[in-house]
Amino acid sequence: MNDEPKDQEFEKLRRLLELKRHEVPPPGYFEDFSSGVIARIEAEDARPAPSWWRRLLPGIDTSPVMLGAYGVIFASLVIAGVQLAPSGSAPQGSGGGPLLSSSEPAQPATAPEAAADLVPEVRPVVADADVDPSAAGPLKTLGNEADHVARSAPTGLFDPPSIHNTSRVERVSFPANQ
Amino acid sequence: MSGAAQKETSKAAGVDKPTEQERAEERARTAKLVDRARTGDLAAYDELIRTYQERIYATLYNMTSNHEDAHDLTQEAFIKAYRSLDSFKGQSSFYTWIYRIAVNRTINFLKKRNRRVNLSLNDMDANVENNPELVSLISDKTPRRDANLTELQEKLNEAMQRLSESHRLVVTLHDIQGMSHEEIGKIVNCNTGTVRSRLFYARQQLQAHLSDYLK
Numbered sequence: 001m002n003d004e005p006k007d008q009e010f011e012k013l014r015r016l017l018e019l020k021r022h023e024v025p026p027p028g029y030f031e032d033f034s035s036g037v038i039a040r041i042e043a044e045d046a047r048p049a050p051s052w053w054r055r056l057l058p059g060i061d062t063s064p065v066m067l068g069a070y071g072v073i074f075a076s077l078v079i080a081g082v083q084l085a086p087s088g089s090a091p092q093g094s095g096g097g098p099l100l101s102s103s104e105p106a107q108p109a110t111a112p113e114a115a116a117d118l119v120p121e122v123r124p125v126v127a128d129a130d131v132d133p134s135a136a137g138p139l140k141t142l143g144n145e146a147d148h149v150a151r152s153a154p155t156g157l158f159d160p161p162s163i164h165n166t167s168r169v170e171r172v173s174f175p176a177n178q
Numbered sequence: 179m180s181g182a183a184q185k186e187t188s189k190a191a192g193v194d195k196p197t198e199q200e201r202a203e204e205r206a207r208t209a210k211l212v213d214r215a216r217t218g219d220l221a222a223y224d225e226l227i228r229t230y231q232e233r234i235y236a237t238l239y240n241m242t243s244n245h246e247d248a249h250d251l252t253q254e255a256f257i258k259a260y261r262s263l264d265s266f267k268g269q270s271s272f273y274t275w276i277y278r279i280a281v282n283r284t285i286n287f288l289k290k291r292n293r294r295v296n297l298s299l300n301d302m303d304a305n306v307e308n309n310p311e312l313v314s315l316i317s318d319k320t321p322r323r324d325a326n327l328t329e330l331q332e333k334l335n336e337a338m339q340r341l342s343e344s345h346r347l348v349v350t351l352h353d354i355q356g357m358s359h360e361e362i363g364k365i366v367n368c369n370t371g372t373v374r375s376r377l378f379y380a381r382q383q384l385q386a387h388l389s390d391y392l393k
Contacts, residue, residue, distance in 0.1 A: 010381045012392045017353045017384075019334060020240055022306040023299060025249075030235075034227035037256045038220050044257070063290070 208272045216263045227256050230273065233355065234280050240350040241284050241343070243335040244298040251287060255280035270364060277365045285343045295339045299331060330391060337387035345380035352377055 214222035
């Protein structure tokens with residue numbers, strides 16, 4: 001046979017490797033081994049089936065290289081998401097900061113105040129008794145302009161409030177007997 | 179060659195290998211147990227585990243040089259095999275099939291394991307004292323035999339762990355477990371030429387690592 005010279009060359013090694021056949025687990029180890037396997041199978045059968053993503057997890061490679069790759073992919077998705085998201089109409093000259101009335105000192109708004117700024121204020125339109133009807137035209141501008149600018153409410157929760165001076169012009173009605 | 183004659187030849191070679199007839203009986207018995215286990219009969223599967231547990235454990239122990247790892251991997255291999263019984267078509271023997279599952283899981287485990295190997299070695303059985311070849315090998319080299327038997331065991335396992343997984347597997351299956359090249363080829367899924375070349379290279383490596391003990 002071709003292997004005979006090679007086998008003779010490794011004869012001492014083969015005898016040395018035989019030593020490993022004598023490395024055995026403690027006595028009685030195999031008597032309980034199969035019952036341990038069966039118990040694990042029964043325990044798994046009794047457990048409710050895991051959800052699809054839990055079954056997926058063991059298949060994911062958790063080596064450092066793959067974890068780094070997952071991180072890069074996740075970061076790329078976040079950046080792409082931010083760039084592709086519909087951007088709101090940013091106010092010109094505001095610098096993206098909070099909008100404040102020019103007549104009021106800059107103070108941090110408390111939570112209820114901030115919420116109130118988001119909701120359009122309902123102001124009843126009434127005829128001012130002190131107004132001289134002859135001095136006033138049929139149209140009247142309501143309120144302080146600066147105050148009105150600050151209070152212009154956004155249309156949506158996350159839309160920036162518009163600072164355009166959109167003074168409301170409303171028609172004022174006068175009693176017929178004046 | 180008749181079954182009895184074949185068995186005599188095997189015994190003369192120092193290895194008690196089963197005859198063809200015994201193998202056929204074993205295959206038929208295993209096939210029945212597999213069919214029963216497929217239907218959820220855990221008693222049948224328990225019998226299958228008892229048939230193969232020592233051989234599978236020994237292979238995985240020699241691959242890992244760690245009793246706890248070998249224990250866990252052997253248990254997991256049997257559980258995985260039970261869950262996959264439906265995919266066992268009988269094209270190879272159950273023995274080869276379950277060996278493949280155990281070996282593949284172990285190689286994956288070893289690739290993920292830290293490079294630093296923690297040896298957790300089993301004790302030598304009492305029969306080591308009755309093996310004249312081993313006694314002469316040890317006593318030639320070591321005046322204090324008990325102390326140096328442990329040292330030799332550690333060096334041997336360290337040398338095994340320095341081999342690649344594929345080379346360690348071939349040495350384990352052939353030189354320790356006593357499998358033929360053909361059987362190893364079926365388990366490892368390669369031809370016998372590849373098995374022989376891997377075995378030759380692995381032995382060369384081992385011989386270099388253990389040169390102090392082979393003079």
